[in-house]
Amino acid sequence: xxxxxxxxxxxxxxxxxxxxxxxxxxxxxxxxxxxxxxxxxxxxxxxxxxxxxxxxxxxxxxxxxxxxxxxxxxxxxxxxxxxxxxxxxxxxxxxxxxxxxxxxxxxxxxxxxxxxxxxxxxxxxxxxxxxxxxxxxxxxxxxxxxxxxxxxxxxxxxxxxxxxxxxxxxxxxxxxxxxxxxxxxxxxxxxxxxxxxxxxxxxxxxxxxxxxxxxxxxxxxxxxxxxxxxxxxxxxxxxxxxxxxxxxxxxxxxxxxxxxxxxxxxxxxxxxxxxxxxxxxxxxxxxxxxxxxxxxxxxxxxxxxxxxxxxxxxxxxxxxxxxxxxxxxxxxxxxxxxxx
Amino acid sequence: xxxxxxxxxxxxxxxxxxxxxxxxxxxxxxxxxxxxxxxxxxxxxxxxxxxxxxxxxxxxxxxxxxxxxxxxxxxxxxxxxxxxxxxxxxxxxxxxxxxxxxxxxxxxxxxxxxxxxxxxxxxxxxxxxxxxxxxxxxxxxxxxxxxxxxxxxxxxxxxxxxxxxxxxxxxxxxxxxxxxxxxxxxxxxxxxxxxxxxxxxxxxxxxxxxxxxxxxxxxxxxxxxxxxxxxxxxxxxxxxxxxxxxxxxxxxxxxxxxxxxxxxxxxxxxxxxxxxxxxxxxxxxxxxxxxxxxxxxxx
Numbered sequence: 003x004x005x006x007x008x009x010x011x012x013x014x015x016x017x018x019x020x021x022x023x024x025x026x027x028x029x030x031x032x033x034x035x036x037x038x039x040x041x042x043x044x045x046x047x048x049x050x051x052x053x054x055x056x057x058x059x060x061x062x063x064x065x066x067x068x069x070x071x072x073x074x075x076x077x078x079x080x081x082x083x084x085x086x087x088x089x090x091x092x093x094x095x096x097x098x099x100x101x102x103x104x105x106x107x108x109x110x111x112x113x114x115x116x117x118x119x120x121x122x123x124x125x126x127x128x129x130x131x132x133x134x135x136x137x138x139x140x141x142x143x144x145x146x147x148x149x150x151x152x153x154x155x156x157x158x159x160x161x162x163x164x165x166x167x168x169x170x171x172x173x174x175x176x177x178x179x180x181x182x183x184x185x186x187x188x189x190x191x192x193x194x195x196x197x198x199x200x201x202x203x204x205x206x207x208x209x210x211x212x213x214x215x216x217x218x219x220x221x222x223x224x225x226x227x228x229x230x231x232x233x234x235x236x237x238x239x240x241x242x243x244x245x246x247x248x249x250x251x252x253x254x255x256x257x258x259x260x261x262x263x264x265x266x267x268x269x270x271x272x273x274x275x276x277x278x279x280x281x282x283x284x285x286x287x288x289x290x291x292x293x294x295x296x297x298x299x300x301x302x303x304x305x306x307x308x309x310x311x312x313x314x315x316x317x318x319x320x321x322x323x324x325x326x327x328x329x330x331x332x333x334x335x336x337x338x339x340x341x342x
Numbered sequence: 343x344x345x346x347x348x349x350x351x352x353x354x355x356x357x358x359x360x361x362x363x364x365x366x367x368x369x370x371x372x373x374x375x376x377x378x379x380x381x382x383x384x385x386x387x388x389x390x391x392x393x394x395x396x397x398x399x400x401x402x403x404x405x406x407x408x409x410x411x412x413x414x415x416x417x418x419x420x421x422x423x424x425x426x427x428x429x430x431x432x433x434x435x436x437x438x439x440x441x442x443x444x445x446x447x448x449x450x451x452x453x454x455x456x457x458x459x460x461x462x463x464x465x466x467x468x469x470x471x472x473x474x475x476x477x478x479x480x481x482x483x484x485x486x487x488x489x490x491x492x493x494x495x496x497x498x499x500x501x502x503x504x505x506x507x508x509x510x511x512x513x514x515x516x517x518x519x520x521x522x523x524x525x526x527x528x529x530x531x532x533x534x535x536x537x538x539x540x541x542x543x544x545x546x547x548x549x550x551x552x553x554x555x556x557x558x559x560x561x562x563x564x565x566x567x568x569x570x571x572x573x574x575x576x577x578x579x580x581x582x583x584x585x586x587x588x589x590x591x592x593x594x595x596x597x598x599x600x601x602x603x604x605x606x607x608x609x610x611x612x613x614x615x616x617x618x619x620x621x622x623x624x625x626x627x628x629x630x631x632x633x634x635x636x637x638x639x640x641x
Contacts, residue, residue: 055449072475155369161553162553302473311469319465
């Protein structure tokens with residue numbers, strides 16, 4: 003036993019002495035404000051100091067270049083009459099033709115309206131829902147009840163989009179369960195709800211709320227549990243009613259969280275994803291259901307109009323990025339919370 | 343805090359409890375409906391006018407007998423499991439590496455690197471140019487097309503980076519004094535200390551992958567044998583019209599009515615494809631909760 007310990011000590015001291023022989027390269031030698039040459043000089047020193055880190059960088063940087071930065075460069079297709087046979091270098095340049103075609107095309111107004119409306123309605127109804135749910139849950143004092151409701155409410159989030167849309171299709175067909183309820187409430191016979199363009203927005207937004215409300219409330223429930231209980235005690239002593247406590251203590255306390263979540267949500271307001279709509283729409287409901295992302299999918303991958311669909315995609319991401327930056331700037335100015 | 347309840351409080355509490363129960367009921371009722379519909383008599387299910395909360399007619403496992411023989415579901419199952427396992431391995435390891443290097447104080451360009459990665463959240467090439475790159479690399483219709491283009495996500499990197507930054511520098515320094523190299527520090531010292539965060543990432547990846555279908559639609563245009571489960575679910579549930587023929591083709595003698603058969607396959611396959619996740623999530627809840635917290639704090 004003792005021998006082993008001795009040996010261990012020996013190995014350790016050996017290691018330490020080896021370390022002493024080859025001291026770590028010190029963090030000196032960097033130059034500040036020396037332009038590009040200075041940068042190269044610093045990079046060289048940094049590389050010698052952190053060789054292994056630089057090697058670990060390689061796969062990550064290479065992957066990001068291939069799957070994010072090369073596609074960004076691929077955006078030049080938007081200004082070409084792109085044909086795969088000729089490639090990006092061989093395809094003829096057409097300037098802004100693709101954009102002009104999109105802006106003057108028959109679908110521009112419809113796509114813009116649908117994208118904006120679905121995005122806005124989704125925030126208008128989908129954003130407050132988890133907050134209200136969290137506030138109501140916060141009023142419950144029975145721990146087991148609260149925990150159970152919470153767990154159950156997360157469940158829809160874990161069901162796949164395909165299954166959720168399958169259920170929607172099933173429940174809203176003529177004679178489906180939701181169709182029956184709607185028929186009873188409105189007193190008319192109801193055909194397939196999903197086939198009627200008038201209903202698409204409501205179905206889309208309500209099912210989003212169903213799927214996301216419980217999960218979305220996690221962050222607010224956490225924020226609520228962090229509210230100082232002494233505030234409530236003081237308010238009770240001052241005779242504040244339950245409603246007043248909610249308005250003057252609870253909501254102001256979680257306001258920073260609400261603001262951050264709102265900026266996040268506003269930033270992606272016009273980025274209405276294609277996957278759910280592709281599962282739910284049919285040519286009969288394009289009038290209200292077709293959005294920019296689904297249009298890109300159809301033009302690019304079904305009609306192989308690469309240049310045109312890239313142009314539409316570029317338009318979409320420019321609007322999206324502008325929106326994010328503007329919301330962030332506004333929020334920075336008027337509240338204390340911002341993303342960057 | 344002892345507060346005397348007024349009558350108003352009693353009314354509010356009662357209504358609130360009832361309302362929350364209603365919400366919880368609405369959250370689970372579609373799944374309960376599906377479960378019971380799958381063991382009911384299909385003719386009665388098609389006629390049912392409200393949610394099925396108990397088996398209609400004589401309960402039977404016919405749906406599951408059919409699904410056992412329904413090859414596509416099992417091809418999909420196998421593929422999805424392959425994708426989930428492979429994606430968890432690839433993405434979690436790369437996220438740890440990226441989180442580690444972007445949090446090293448000794449690495450002068452860590453913030454520049456982080457900016458380089460985070461910029462992709464702000465602006466991206468879009469669906470078509472990314473598709474063209476995947477196509478050019480010859481990945482279309484290969485399993486790699488579902489794995490490599492999603493190998494990393496800034497979200498996971500940020501979560502990992504935040505966890506690693508919380509570990510005191512002294513640990514790394516003392517390990518370095520003992521002669522530990524970069525890889526030893528990362529995998530033997532840093533990683534064990536953020537096991538919980540690592541678990542969170544793996545859970546997020548696994549659930550996301552299990553439920554994903556859109557990239558298969560984009561990148562596996564003709565490779566049906568590589569379809570994940572959700573693509574077959576899409577055929578069964580959404581474009582049912584197209585698949586009726588293939589479904590009934592191997593119906594055998596279990597059912598002679600195509601419509602009944604479709605009903606059973608529809609509900610049975612939802613149960614089979616969704617149950618694994620629904621059975622697991624209540625136990626992993628706390629990890630998801632902490633993941634949501636970190637993710638949203640760091641944006």
